[in-house]
Amino acid sequence: MTLLQLTTLASGLVAGATLLGKLVRLIAAIQTLILRIERMQTDLASTQSNLQGAQASLATTQDSLHATQNDLVTTQANLHTTQSDLVTTQANLHATQTDLATTQAQLQATQADLGATQTQVTTVAQDLSRVRQRLGRLEDKRAHSLA
Numbered sequence: 001m002t003l004l005q006l007t008t009l010a011s012g013l014v015a016g017a018t019l020l021g022k023l024v025r026l027i028a029a030i031q032t033l034i035l036r037i038e039r040m041q042t043d044l045a046s047t048q049s050n051l052q053g054a055q056a057s058l059a060t061t062q063d064s065l066h067a068t069q070n071d072l073v074t075t076q077a078n079l080h081t082t083q084s085d086l087v088t089t090q091a092n093l094h095a096t097q098t099d100l101a102t103t104q105a106q107l108q109a110t111q112a113d114l115g116a117t118q119t120q121v122t123t124v125a126q127d128l129s130r131v132r133q134r135l136g137r138l139e140d141k142r143a144h145s146l147a
Contacts, residue, residue: 001009
């Protein structure tokens with residue numbers, strides 16, 4: 001081989017070695033990218049798992065909110081019923097108050113009637129006492145006149 005051929009061959013080998021070095025660096029870069037992609041896939045799987053957990057938590061929270069909403073509706077209905085009961089109780093208390101006022105007036109009238117009756121009883125008792133005294137005197141007179 002001539003010097004020119006050897007030089008060309010050497011130049012080709014140097015270029016090939018340079019190209020081979022670049023190829024090795026390219027392969028290393030591709031391997032690094034593959035590792036990064038694998039890490040990203042792992043991160044993505046973890047993120048998906050976290051999202052599934054968050055979705056499950058959200059579903060539980062929605063169920064709890066729905067149950068709370070139902071409880072609030074029930075409580076509101078109970079409060080409405082209680083309010084109606086209170087209105088009825090207030091009306092009943094007012095009626096009872098009216099009945100008590102009527103009863104009190106009747107008791108006062110009865111008390112006045114009893115007072116009048118007691119006066120009449122006292123008058124009758126006094127009249128009876130006078131009649132007894134008179135009968136007693138009449139009997140005494142009769143006994144004296146028969147004697």
